[in-house]
Structures are given as structure tokens and as C-alpha cells.
Amino acid sequence: xxxxxxTQSAPExxxxxxxxxxxxxxxxxxPRPPGPPPSGEFPESPAPPRPRRLPSPIRPxxxxxxxxxxxxxxxxxxxxxxxxxxxxxxxxxxxxxxxxCWYLAFLGLTWLGTAQVIERQVATDRVVAVxxxxxxALVIGIIIxxxxxxxxxxxxxxHWAALFTKDQKSFQLAESNALDHVGILHAVIGTFxxxxxxxxxxxxxxxxxxxxxNEVRGFGSRTVRTVVTAMSGTPSVVxxxxxxxxxxxxxxxxxxxxxxxxxxVVILLPSVTRVVEEVLRVVPSGLREASQALGAPEWRxxxxxxxxxxxxxxxxxxxxxxxxxxxxxxxxxxxxxxSQVLNLNPLSGDQGALPLVIWSDVxxxxxxxxxxxxxxxxxxxxxxxILFVLARIFSRxxxxxxKGRARPEExxxxxxxxxxxxxxESESR
Amino acid sequence: xxxxxxxxxxxxxxxxxxxxxxxRDYSTPDKVFRWGVQASGLGVFLLLVAIGSFLxxxxxxxxxxxxxxxxxxxGPVLVGSHANFGVLASLTGTxxxxxxxxxxxxxxxxxxxxxxxxxxxxxxxxxxxxMIDLAAAIPSIIFGLWAFFELQPNVVGLSxxxxxxxxxxxxxxxxxxxxxxxxxxxGLVVGIMIxxxxxxxxxxxxxLAPAGEREAALALGASRWQMIRTVVLPFGRGGMIxxxxxxxxxxxxxxxxVTIILAGSYKxxxxxxxxGGSTISxxxxxxxxxxxxxxxxxxxxxxxxxxxxxxxxINLAASAIVNRSRSGAxxxx
Numbered sequence: 001x002x003x004x005x006x007t008q009s010a011p012e013x014x015x016x017x018x019x020x021x022x023x024x025x026x027x028x029x030x031p032r033p034p035g036p037p038p039s040g041e042f043p044e045s046p047a048p049p050r051p052r053r054l055p056s057p058i059r060p061x062x063x064x065x066x067x068x069x070x071x072x073x074x075x076x077x078x079x080x081x082x083x084x085x086x087x088x089x090x091x092x093x094x095x096x097x098x099x100x101c102w103y104l105a106f107l108g109l110t111w112l113g114t115a116q117v118i119e120r121q122v123a124t125d126r127v128v129a130v131x132x133x134x135x136x137a138l139v140i141g142i143i144i145x146x147x148x149x150x151x152x153x154x155x156x157x158x159h160w161a162a163l164f165t166k167d168q169k170s171f172q173l174a175e176s177n178a179l180d181h182v183g184i185l186h187a188v189i190g191t192f193x194x195x196x197x198x199x200x201x202x203x204x205x206x207x208x209x210x211x212x213x214n215e216v217r218g219f220g221s222r223t224v225r226t227v228v229t230a231m232s233g234t235p236s237v238v239x240x241x242x243x244x245x246x247x248x249x250x251x252x253x254x255x256x257x258x259x260x261x262x263x264x265v266v267i268l269l270p271s272v273t274r275v276v277e278e279v280l281r282v283v284p285s286g287l288r289e290a291s292q293a294l295g296a297p298e299w300r301x302x303x304x305x306x307x308x309x310x311x312x313x314x315x316x317x318x319x320x321x322x323x324x325x326x327x328x329x330x331x332x333x334x335x336x337x338x339s340q341v342l343n344l345n346p347l348s349g350d351q352g353a354l355p356l357v358i359w360s361d362v363x364x365x366x367x368x369x370x371x372x373x374x375x376x377x378x379x380x381x382x383x384x385x386i387l388f389v390l391a392r393i394f395s396r397x398x399x400x401x402x403k404g405r406a407r408p409e410e411x412x413x414x415x416x417x418x419x420x421x422x423x424x425e426s427e428s429r
Numbered sequence: 430x431x432x433x434x435x436x437x438x439x440x441x442x443x444x445x446x447x448x449x450x451x452x453r454d455y456s457t458p459d460k461v462f463r464w465g466v467q468a469s470g471l472g473v474f475l476l477l478v479a480i481g482s483f484l485x486x487x488x489x490x491x492x493x494x495x496x497x498x499x500x501x502x503x504g505p506v507l508v509g510s511h512a513n514f515g516v517l518a519s520l521t522g523t524x525x526x527x528x529x530x531x532x533x534x535x536x537x538x539x540x541x542x543x544x545x546x547x548x549x550x551x552x553x554x555x556x557x558x559x560m561i562d563l564a565a566a567i568p569s570i571i572f573g574l575w576a577f578f579e580l581q582p583n584v585v586g587l588s589x590x591x592x593x594x595x596x597x598x599x600x601x602x603x604x605x606x607x608x609x610x611x612x613x614x615x616g617l618v619v620g621i622m623i624x625x626x627x628x629x630x631x632x633x634x635x636x637l638a639p640a641g642e643r644e645a646a647l648a649l650g651a652s653r654w655q656m657i658r659t660v661v662l663p664f665g666r667g668g669m670i671x672x673x674x675x676x677x678x679x680x681x682x683x684x685x686x687v688t689i690i691l692a693g694s695y696k697x698x699x700x701x702x703x704x705g706g707s708t709i710s711x712x713x714x715x716x717x718x719x720x721x722x723x724x725x726x727x728x729x730x731x732x733x734x735x736x737x738x739x740x741x742x743i744n745l746a747a748s749a750i751v752n753r754s755r756s757g758a759x760x761x762x
Contacts, residue, residue: 096583097590125652132548135540139624140557143564146575153578208469216466224470226745227477233675233744234480234737235682237710241733242480245487249726266480269473298455299462320566327568330684333714355570359685362574377571384566392559 067126070113078105107131147381154378157371163379164188167352168340168372182368184376186342186352190257193346194336194353195326197261198268203318205265206272207307213273214280215288215302232270239266240331248335257346260336260353264325272321279313280306316395323387327380329355354380481737488731499731503695514728516709516735518695522612523708523736525701526687527680529616530623534680535673538624542631547657558632565625573686576618581690584614588702600701607704610692615708616701618690619683623676630675630751634668635661671751678743682736684710709736 082102107127114123159180166183209228213221243263247253283306291301307314332338338356343349354376361373455463492499495514502515541561549557585608592603638661646656662669687708693715694705707715713729713736 096587121652125654128654129548132540132544135537136544139537139541140560142621143560146567146571149575149579150571205469205472208466209473212466212470216463221470224474227474229748230741230745231477233678233740235710235740237682237684237713238480238733238737241713241730242483245730246479246483249487298459323566327570329570330714334717355568358570358574377574380568381571384568388563388566
């Protein structure tokens with residue numbers, strides 16, 4: 001379809017450029033007599049006496065100079081129209097309001113223009129395409145903007161030497177509030193220990209559960225599958241409150257980094273389980289059957305055949321799991337509480353964490369602390385981005401055809417992780 | 430032998446062999462292995478039960494004091510008698526924030542999903558998908574920071590504009606002027622945050638629309654939008670509903686971004702443009718450190734239990750819908 005569209009539109013481009021020479025040949029293909037040239041509505045267009053285009057609902061891919069002219073013309077005339085209505089006729093005001101009105105007028109004028117010049121069905125198609133593309137552009141623009149904005153706010157003020165070697169203790173003690181006396185060492189260490197503990201507890205548990213769901217399929221695995229799906233939607237604040245009510249309120253453990261990592265396990269467990277389960281499902285059954293035909297016991301099959309085959313997927317799952325929990329703030333509020341000073345021991349005492357530094361410092365009436373919060377946000381975001389890129393690298397298959405494209409199933413793993421997509425009821429093997 | 434004209438498959442004359450029963454006699458290591466993974470599966474199950482039961486158990490003292498008034502009052506936390514404490518204002522605030530988020534986020538997300546599955550050039554499709562997934566990975570506190578410093582100052586102008594010119598809609602009426610820290614702005618942020626979630630699921634569902642029907646529609650002369658309207662959207666309707674519900678679950682639970690934005694006034698309000706409002710998770714996060722371990726903590730844990738039940742029900746329903754639409758049931762073309 002697309003190739004068809006491009007080949008159709010190429011001679012038309014030629015037609016437009018050499019329009020004076022070949023005008024007389026075009027009406028041969030024209031089923032209807034050519035209408036009046038559309039130059040009246042669009043003073044911006046050069047408007048040569050051009051033959052009317054074929055009505056082309058069958059060429060959804062074609063997009064030529066005329067279409068671009070319509071879009072630009074609609075944009076400019078919408079701007080003028082909205083400006084007149086907004087500021088001259090009525091006394092409306094506000095930048096975003098103007099933008100929204102302009103966009104709506106732009107859509108309307110695009111429809112009108114395309115319907116006039118080409119056809120109504122094409123006009124609807126075109127307007128939907130504009131809406132879809134602009135929505136996606138908005139989303140992607142916001143993402144790029146957020147990443148660039150945090151970088152822009154953080155990087156110019158960073159004192160690299162202090163950032164990773166000092167905590168915020170000296171901020172309380174000394175009068176010198178300069179950024180080369182404070183850092184986020186306590187938060188980096190705290191986050192590191194909490195995430196490491198959470199991964200150490202959560203990942204074996206999750207892999208075992210995934211094996212139970214996909215390899216052993218024992219009694220009640222359907223129920224567990226539903227439970228895992230339900231748990232992956234557990235609010236992060238509930239995870240924190242749960243650990244608080246179960247362990248801290250009952251004085252089993254006190255506020256500590258360990259309590260925080262237990263809360264993170266509650267978040268990590270369902271997501272890693274679901275992703276590992278999907279990865280295990282991709283392992284070809286033939287490998288399992290070959291292993292069992294050779295007389296290997298079940299544990300041996302899983303340990304020596306299934307898990308090594310799925311290794312890259314499991315690594316991806318763990319990396320994405322870290323990226324998922326490293327930025328969680330709400331559970332830490334009830335468990336690690338946060339601290340200004342370095343606390344190396346995760347088992348006792350309040351402990352800092354990167355999200356907690358952002359959370360507490362950004363609300364301080366102090367420019368230095370706000371700068372520090374932005375630096376912490378930058379470090380956190382950079383860490384998440386690096387993990388994300390690493391995960392993508394790991395999810396690519398090695399060996400033949402290894403360069404370039406990931407397997408489509410593994411492509412979806414990224415989404416699986418942060419999105420509570422339910423696990424499919426697996427087909428019988 | 431006569432020729433079989435009915436072409437029925439020949440039945441074998443010999444009696445069928447009696448089926449043998451295969452018993453799997455697991456060796457001891459295998460028994461340990463199976464027992465171990467089964468225990469971890471049971472552990473996940475118990476974890477969910479424990480979350481529900483511990484929250485219910487530790488919220489019970491508060492419920493005994495407040496009674497069913499817990500759901501009809503909206504008294505402030507921890508002030509005066511706890512009998513006044515109620516979750517009503519926060520519950521309505523949660524619903525309002527989620528509603529604003531869905532109104533803005535869901536159409537944008539569905540359009541983004543359509544772009545990724547139908548419009549984006551094949552060459553750049555993978556990196557665009559990765560970009561949307563990355564948005565889901567950005568921590569919510571960074572969204573909160575961005576919204577507080579960048580989005581809010583711009584949206585206040587829009588809020589002013591809407592309150593001035595759209596005040597005939599009761600939601601947009603403003604009686605007490607400051608327009609920052611409002612439910613509307615919090616809803617906008619959450620709406621941005623749910624876009625990657627809804628878009629990912631919708632994209633997957635859209636891409637499952639059968640190629641044969643797509644090509645049939647195009648071959649009959651449909652434009653791309655007509656093809657989407659007649660094939661892709663009907664096929665993905667169930668998945669879209671499920672995706673929006675999963676996004677709703679996410680919108681109901683969002684804590685940090687909402688807490689950074691919202692002012693925190695515990696009064697039932699329908700005026701989403703003006704300063705103030707609260708959600709359940711914001712209520713918990715803001716008041717936890719001040720509650721000091723008294724009965725106030727139980728109040729908050731009871732709120733946590735309510736939030737847990739709310740999201741659990743919505744997520745279970747949503748995943749049931751998505752799963753059903755994945756398997757292709759209920760799709761008539």
C-alpha cells in the first residue's frame with residue numbers, strides 16, 4: 001500500500017514542477033471536468049492553474065506538495081482566525097487557551113481545506129492523521145522535555161567532587177551552605193543497599209514463582225497467576241504501609257533500610273515474576289523434551305536447560321526491576337524515613353535514599369537544598385536511563401542475526417515491566 | 430471388497446489398545462524442587478492475603494471508633510476526636526483526580542498507540558516504542574518535580590481562562606481564587622503519567638488486529654482511518670477498555686506526584702480548578718510523619734486498606750477484560 005502510494009505520488013510531483021508543459025495531458029485521466037482552482041481559499045499557496053487531483057481514497061499513503069500546502073495554509077489561517085477572535089473580537093487571554101483554540105481551528109480548517117481541494121473522505125482521514133501524529137508528538141515531546149529539563153536544572157550546579165563524597169551533615173553543622181560542602185552520598189549508599197537487598201530477596205523468589213507458573217504448573221497455578229496480576233497493581237503507598245503495619249507497628253523491626261527493601265520487594269516481586277514467566281514461555285519446548293528424553297530430572301532440566309536459555313531475558317527482567325524500584329518514593333516514607341547523614345547499616349536506623357532526598361529537599365526554603373534535590377533527581381534519572389539502555393542491550397539475542405533487531409517478544413518485555421499488562425492464560429504445551 | 434462411496438474414514442477393525450496409565454514417580458531431588466517452587470508460589474498468594482489482612486487488622490481500631498461514618502465524614506485527620514475522621518473528601522478527590530487524568534490521558538494514549546501501531550514509519554517504530562516505555566520508567570517523583578516547577582505555572586493561566594469563560598460548567602466554577610495546587614493540575618500530571626501504560630496495552634491490542642481484515646478493508650478502498658475505524662478499533666475495543674481501566678488503577682494510586690502538587694484541604698469539593706483537595710494516597714503520605722504512632726496511624730492504615738481494595742478490584746476486572754480480548758473472544762467482524 002505504501003509503496004503503491006509513493007509510486008503514485010512521484011509522477012505527480014513531476015507534474016507539479018513541470019505543470020506549464022504538461023497541463024493538457026492531465027485532464028485525460030480526469031473523470032470529472034476540472035473544478036475552479038482552489039486558490040481563493042488559500043492566498044498563501046502559489047496556486048497555479050493546476051488540474052484537479054484524482055479523488056484518492058485508495059491512496060492513503062500519498063502526501064505531496066499540495067497536501068503540505070493545505071496543512072501550512074490551515075495552520076496560518078487558523079492562527080490569524082484565532083488571533084482575531086481571541087484578542088480583537090473577544091477579550092480572551094492566556095497562552096495555553098490560545099494554543100488549544102488554535103489547534104481546534106487548525107483541525108477544522110484542515111478538514112475544510114482538504115474537503116474542498118480533494119475529497120471529504122480524504123479530509124477525515126487527514127484530520128485523524130493530524131490528531132494521531134500530534135498526540136504522539138505531544139507525548140514524546142513531554143518525555144524529551146522532562147529529561148532535558150532535569151539535566152538542564154541539575155548539571156550546571158553540580159560539584160562532582162562533593163556530590164558523591166559528602167552527605168548533608170555539614171549542611172546542618174557549618175554555616176557555609178555552598179554546594180561543595182554537601183552531597184548525596186548518604187542517599188546513593190542508602191538506595192544502593194536497599195535496592196540490592198530487595199533484589200537479593202525478591203529475584204530468587206520471583207524466578208521460583210515463575211518456574212512454578214510455567215514449568216511445574218502444579219496445583220493452584222491459575223490462582224497464583226491471578227494473584228500475581230492483582231499484586232502488580234498494588235499501590236506503592238500500600239506496599240509501604242503494609243510493611244509498616246506488619247513489621248514496624250508490631251515492633252518486629254524498626255525503621256531501617258531493610259524495612260524499605262522489604263517494601264520494595266512487594267513491588268518488585270509481581271513485575272519480575274510476570275516478565276520472567278514470559279521469558280520462560282519463549283524457551284522452545286523441544287529443548288525441555290530433549291533434556292527429559294536424555295533422562296534428566298525436572299530440576300536439572302530447569303537449571304541446566306531452561307534457565308540458561310532464558311538468561312538474557314532474566315537479566316533484562318532484573319535490570320528493569322531495579323529501574324522500577326529505584327525511583328519509588330512512597331514506600332520509603334513509611335520504612336526508611338530518610339536521613340541527612342550517612343548510615344551504612346541497612347539493618348538499623350533511618351536511612352537516606354535518592355527519592356527521599358528529592359522529596360524532602362525540594363520543599364526546603366533554601367536554594368542550595370533545592371539545587372541538591374535537582375542533582376539527586378538527575379542522578380536518579382540517569383541511573384534509570386542507563387538501566388533501561390542496558391536492559392535493551394541484554395534483551396537482544398546473541399549469535400546469528402544478533403545485531404540489530406530484538407525478538408518481538410522481548411521487545412514487549414519493556415512494556416510488560418512498568419505496565420500491569422495481565423499475563424496471558426498460557427496455551428497448553 | 431466394495432468401494433466405500435461415502436468416503437468415511439475407515440475404522441480399524443482391531444480393538445483399541447487399552448490406555449496405559451503413566452505415573453510420574455519423582456525422585457527425591459525433584460520432589461524437593463517441586464515442593465520449593467510450589468512454596469514460593471504459595472508465598473506470593475500468602476503475601477497478597479497478608480497485605481489485605483494486616484491492613485484490615487491494623488485499621489480496625491480506627492474503624493471501631495469512626496464506624497461507618499468513616500465513609501461519610503471528611504473530618505481532618507488527627508485533630509480532636511477521631512470519631513470525626515472520615516475518608517469521604519479524599520475518596521472524592523481521588524476519583525476526581527483520576528477522572529481528570531482519564532479525560533486527558535486516555536484519548537492521548539489511544540492516539541499514541543494508534544500512531545505506534547499504524548502511522549509510525551516502520552524504521553523508527555521500535556525506538557519510538559522504547560521511548561514511550563521509557564516514559565513509564567521515569568520515577569513519579571521526577572514527574573512531580575517537573576509538574577510543580579514547569580507545568581503548574583503554565584496551567585494556572587489555562588485554569589484562569591477556563592474559570593473565566595467556562596464557568597457555566599459547574600466543575601469549572603471558582604469561588605476562592607488561588608488556582609494553583611488544584612485537583613485539575615494534579616489530574617493533568619497523572620494523566621501524563623498514565624499515557625505510557627494505556628498506550629502500551631492499546632498498541633499491543635491494536636497490533637493483534639488480523640492482517641487479513643486490514644488488507645481486505647484497504648482493498649475495498651478504505652482510507653487508513655476507515656480501515657482503523659472498521660477493523661482495528663472494533664477488534665481492540667475490549668483491550669482498550671481494559672487498558673483504560675488499568676490506567677485508572679494507576680491513576681487512583683499515584684502518590685508522590687499528586688502529593689507534590691495538591692494543597693491538601695479535607696473538604697468535599699466539586700470545583701476542581703481551585704486550590705485544595707486531597708486524595709487517599711496523598712492523605713496517607715502527608716499525614717504519616719505527623720501521626721506519631723497514636724490512633725491516627727490506624728486511621729491512615731484504614732485509608733490504605735480502602736485504597737488497596739479499590740485498586741485490587743479495578744485491576745482484576747481490567748486484566749480479565751484485557752485477557753478476554755487477547756484471546757479474541759467477543760470479537761465479531
